[in-house]
Each structure stands twice: as C-alpha cells, then as structure tokens.
Amino acid sequence: xxxxxxxxxxxxxxxxxxxxxxxxAVGNLRFEGxxxxxxxxxxxxxxxxxxxxAARAVRRGxxxxxxxxxxxxxxxxxxxxxxxxxxxxxxxxxxxxGVLWTLTxxxxxxxxxxxxxRRFGFTAFDAMTFGPTRQVRISIGRDVRPGDFVSTVGLSSxxxxxxxxxxxxxxxxxxxxxxxxxxxxxxDEGGAS
Amino acid sequence: xxxxxxxWFAAMLCIAGLTxxxxxxxxxxxxxxxxxxxxxxxxxxxxxxxxxxSNTAADLDPAFLNAVCRFDDDTGPVRLTGSMPATYWSIxxxxxxxxxxxxxSREDLRGSDIDLLVGRTAALDAARQSAGIDSIETMSxxxxxxxxxxxxxxGDIDDLGRAQEAVGRLECRPALSD
Numbered sequence: 001x002x003x004x005x006x007x008x009x010x011x012x013x014x015x016x017x018x019x020x021x022x023x024x025a026v027g028n029l030r031f032e033g034x035x036x037x038x039x040x041x042x043x044x045x046x047x048x049x050x051x052x053x054a055a056r057a058v059r060r061g062x063x064x065x066x067x068x069x070x071x072x073x074x075x076x077x078x079x080x081x082x083x084x085x086x087x088x089x090x091x092x093x094x095x096x097x098g099v100l101w102t103l104t105x106x107x108x109x110x111x112x113x114x115x116x117x118r119r120f121g122f123t124a125f126d127a128m129t130f131g132p133t134r135q136v137r138i139s140i141g142r143d144v145r146p147g148d149f150v151s152t153v154g155l156s157s158x159x160x161x162x163x164x165x166x167x168x169x170x171x172x173x174x175x176x177x178x179x180x181x182x183x184x185x186x187x188d189e190g191g192a193s
Numbered sequence: 194x195x196x197x198x199x200x201w202f203a204a205m206l207c208i209a210g211l212t213x214x215x216x217x218x219x220x221x222x223x224x225x226x227x228x229x230x231x232x233x234x235x236x237x238x239x240x241x242x243x244x245x246x247s248n249t250a251a252d253l254d255p256a257f258l259n260a261v262c263r264f265d266d267d268t269g270p271v272r273l274t275g276s277m278p279a280t281y282w283s284i285x286x287x288x289x290x291x292x293x294x295x296x297x298s299r300e301d302l303r304g305s306d307i308d309l310l311v312g313r314t315a316a317l318d319a320a321r322q323s324a325g326i327d328s329i330e331t332m333s334x335x336x337x338x339x340x341x342x343x344x345x346x347x348g349d350i351d352d353l354g355r356a357q358e359a360v361g362r363l364e365c366r367p368a369l370s371d
Contacts, residue, residue, distance in 0.1 A: 110252040
C-alpha cells in the first residue's frame with residue numbers, strides 16, 4: 001500500500017516538475033540559443049531549430065522576418081543583473097542611424113504596462129536625441145521621471161524589446177557599441193530583490 | 194547499494210526530465226493557444242482583422258498597426274490588394290506554428306499599390322492561370338495554412354490615421370474566386 005502510494009506520488013511530482021520547468025524554460029532567453037550583442041539577444045523569425053524557441057513562437061509569434069529587420073531583447077542590465085519591475089532604469093546610448101527603430105517595455109510574457117496614455121515605449125520619430133551621435137536617454141520605472149519616460153506600473157517583470165526595421169541589419173546585426181545600454185537608477189524600498 | 198529514497202528521487206527526476214522534453218517538443222504541434230487563435234475571421238468579408246494586445250497573445254510591436262488575414266484549405270491561395278501608406282510597412286506570411294515563412298517590406302516594392310498572391314507553390318500556378326494573372330508579386334510558401342500579417346507603422350496620430358485608412362482599403366480574398 002505504502003509502495004503504491006509512493007509510486008503515484010513520485011509520478012505526480014515528476015510530471016508536475018517536468019511541466020513546471022518546461023513552462024519556465026519556454027520564453028526564457030537563456031534557453032533559446034539566441035545570438036547576443038552586448039546585453040541584447042537577437043530573435044530570428046525564420047527557422048526554429050531550437051525547440052524552446054519553436055515552442056515560444058507558437059504562442060508569441062515569430063518576431064521579425066529577414067526582409068523586415070531584427071528584434072533584440074534584454075532582461076538584464078549592462079552589468080548582467082536581471083531587470084526588476086520594482087526598479088527604475090535608464091536606456092541610454094546610440095541607436096543605429098537611418099533606421100526605423102522602436103523600443104517597447106513589457107513583462108516577460110509580452111504584456112504591456114497599464115498606461116492610459118498608451119505609452120509603451122519610444123520610436124525613432126518621438127525619442128529625444130542628444131549630441132552629434134544622436135544618443136537616446138529613456139528612463140523606465142514606476143515613478144515619473146523627467147525626459148523620455150515609460151511607466152512600468154502593472155508589470156511584474158521587465159523585458160525590453162528593441163526592433164530595428166531594416167533588411168540590411170537583419171543580415172548584419174549592429175555591434176554592441178551601436179546599441180544603448182540599460183543601467184539601474186534605483187529601486188522602490190522593499191520592492192527590489 | 195542505493196538507498197530506496199534516493200532511488201525514488203532518481204525516478205522522479207527521470208519522469209520530470211521526460212515530461213519536460215515531451216512538453217517542449219510537442220508544444221508546437223499540439224498547442225491550442227496559438228498566437229492568432231483568438232481572432233474571429235468569420236465576419237471580415239475580405240478585409241483584414243485588426244490585432245493588438247486585446248485579441249492576441251502574439252508579441253507585436255505596439256508602435257505598429259497590425260492586421261491579419263487567414264489562408265487555409267478552404268480559401269486556397271489568397272490575393273492581397275490595396276495601397277500602402279508612405280510610412281514603413283511590411284507583410285509576413287506565417288505558418289500556424291508561428292514561423293515566419295516569407296516577408297515583403299516597403300523596400301521590396303516600387304510604388305504604393307500592392308497586388309500580392311500568397312499560397313503554396315503549386316496552388317499559386319493554378320491560381321494565376323485560373324484568374325489570368327500574369328504579372329503579380331507572389332509569396333510562394335511550403336504550407337497550405339497560415340496567416341498573412343500586415344504591419345504598418347503608426348507611431349503618432351497622423352501615422353495611425355494613415356495606417357487605419359490603408360488597412361481599411363486592403364482586401365484579402367481567395368485568389369481562385371476572382
């Protein structure tokens with residue numbers, strides 16, 4: 001009797017652990033085998049040879065195709081610390097010149113912030129740029145900050161998606177020094193891990 | 194000799210590993226929660242269905258106006274016609290499992306008018322002959338079913354208005370009914 005109960009428990013625990021770990025791994029950038037450029041991971045919309053990436057693509061769509069451009073994602077800061085929804089960050093640095101780009105703030109599942117103004121990010125046309133190299137300086141967080149700002153209210157995790165709409169960049173990704181870096185500005189008291 | 198508890202633990206890890214592998218490998222072919230599953234195509238009547246975070250789980254750029262058209266065994270190859278705005282736009286043919294099979298963007302076309310035939314290679318030839326179409330842009334795909342995703346840049350109110358107008362003018366109909 002005890003052996004049968006233990007057998008059932010082991011099977012149930014194994015199945016639960018397997019499904020939970022699969023759910024966690026699908027959509028986790030570390031498992032998708034994506035190419036990295038600095039802190040950014042590139043997403044390929046075409047062939048899905050990586051099973052984790054293929055499973056993600058079924059639900060989330062395939063990103064951008066080769067003649068559309070390139071999609072870069074990050075869930076970490078420039079010094080490789082995970083982004084925390086309770087913290088404020090600055091995305092600062094250059095963007096590829098002469099290219100339509102959009103930067104979107106979401107959680108890891110792709111949900112957008114609760115935002116009456118529907119401000120989910122910035123684009124090449126509405127972001128303020130500074131200096132001869134036209135660097136951007138965008139802050140994100142729960143408390144409003146001056147300058148280009150995106151509220152992260154309502155998000156439980158953070159993911160930044162930088163989409164560069166250019167077929168040229170799809171075949172030759174920009175280098176890390178052509179892309180902005182994400183740095184920590186501060187965290188809510190008790191909210192940061 | 195291995196302790197009984199350790200043996201049960203090892204068995205649980207083996208089951209967990211097999212379940213994990215099976216779940217990940219079977220997800221693309223058995224998932225019911227596809228990126229565009231929630232879209233109602235029944236009343237589009239040749240128009241494209243608008244998609245955003247309210248009716249799809251797909252990761253779409255919120256700075257764009259996105260619209261989709263379904264092609265399957267019932268429709269056969271589809272023909273997308275209309276005119277595109279001067280801002281950036283692109284068209285992607287996607288398989289049901291989310292893979293992007295073919296894309297077309299503003300840089301690939303001269304002018305703003307679009308006349309595009311999309312479907313499996315063999316079916317495209319039949320559609321062209323049946324409809325008497327000689328010169329037309331084509332997207333030749335390895336599948337019979339999927340989605341045509343049209344993305345139009347809508348970064349501000351003016352762009353959004355132009356994108357909405359363009360989507361309103363776009364028609365996506367079975368090519369063989371022409």
